[in-house]
Amino acid sequence: KAGVTQTPRYLIKTRGQQVTLSCSPISGHRSVSWYQQTPGQGLQFLFEYFSETQRNKGNFPGRFSGRQFSNSRSEMNVSTLELGDSALYLCASSRGQGIGELFFGEGSRLTVL
Amino acid sequence: AQRVTQPEKLLSVFKGAPVELKCNYSYSGSPELFWYVQYSRQRLQLLLRHISRESIKGFTADLNKGETSFHLKKPFAQEEDSAMYYCALSLYSGGGADGLTFGKGTHLIIQP
Numbered sequence: 249k250a251g252v253t254q255t256p257r258y259l260i261k262t263r264g265q266q267v268t269l270s271c272s273p274i275s276g277h278r279s280v281s282w283y284q285q286t287p288g289q290g291l292q293f294l295f296e297y298f299s300e301t302q303r304n305k306g307n308f309p310g311r312f313s314g315r316q317f318s319n320s321r322s323e324m325n326v327s328t329l330e331l332g333d334s335a336l337y338l339c340a341s342s343r344g345q346g347i348g349e350l351f352f353g354e355g356s357r358l359t360v361l
Numbered sequence: 362a363q364r365v366t367q368p369e370k371l372l373s374v375f376k377g378a379p380v381e382l383k384c385n386y387s388y389s390g391s392p393e394l395f396w397y398v399q400y401s402r403q404r405l406q407l408l409l410r411h412i413s414r415e416s417i418k419g420f421t422a423d424l425n426k427g428e429t430s431f432h433l434k435k436p437f438a439q440e441e442d443s444a445m446y447y448c449a450l451s452l453y454s455g456g457g458a459d460g461l462t463f464g465k466g467t468h469l470i471i472q473p
Contacts, residue, residue: 251404292374293460338405350397350461352405353380355418 250274252353260359267326269356273341278283279303279351280322282314285336294337298323298344309354326358334360363388365450367464373455374438382433382467384422389450392425394431395449396460405447408433418442440465 251349259269273280282295293306297316316323320341326333336357340350364387368472377432396408411419411424411431422433436460448464 268408283463288467291461291463293462296460304460340405349407349410354404 252339252341252351254337254353256356257354258357259330260361262361263329263331266325267329267331267358268323268325269321269337269339269358271324271339271341271353273322273339274351277341277343277351278305278320279342279344279348280316280320281340281342282296282322282324283338283340284308284336285338285355291338294324329360331360334358362384363392363446363450363462365462366466367448369467370465371468371470373470373472376439376440376452376453376457380433380438380442380469380471382448383389384430384433384464386429386431386448386450388429388450388452390452391426391433393451394422396420396422396431396433396449397449397463398449399445401432401444438466438471440471440473443469444470 255270257320271280279298282294283291284294293304294308295314302315311327313339316322336355338355339353342348342350362402368383394411397405399405420433420435422431424431428445445466445468447466449461450460
């Protein structure tokens, strides 16, 4: 069974630009959640989607958004990038509602210059 | 808001010695607690969860609601245990999923 796949793995953007990150969950998993990992703040929850609906959202500004498609694939978007958005963005999938076991991808490393 | 504290950023022990990775949480309800581990060049993965009450790779963790702790223990450390360990908390809401609240992590180094 293929694991959680995130693309792109690395990207560099400049301040003010926007970025879209993609996540393909494990086949059969309907829940996808996103986390931001930085050296200072550690792992922080961004949002979680189940059956194309955002179920929960962390404490991040509205510049951070996401969506989930009918095939459970998910994308997150960050608009008007700031230097502080430089981070590793991790996607995780799980079988269904409720927290269950999360299966993480390798992450997308975003650098904002 | 809930919080997870892992007081040690780095823990170094010798092979064969006991290991205890500390985790304290702040939440007045009944959370679900997890330990996730990230080995070098591997993905973050679940090690164990308190409701399972299992021993995984020789590790155990007991939820102490009185002390609001969920320390991870192993009686005899092995070199392959060297990794980054994260304690995490979820507020079970029943009707949906809450994101995990992670601690900052403890880097465990097992010396030969």
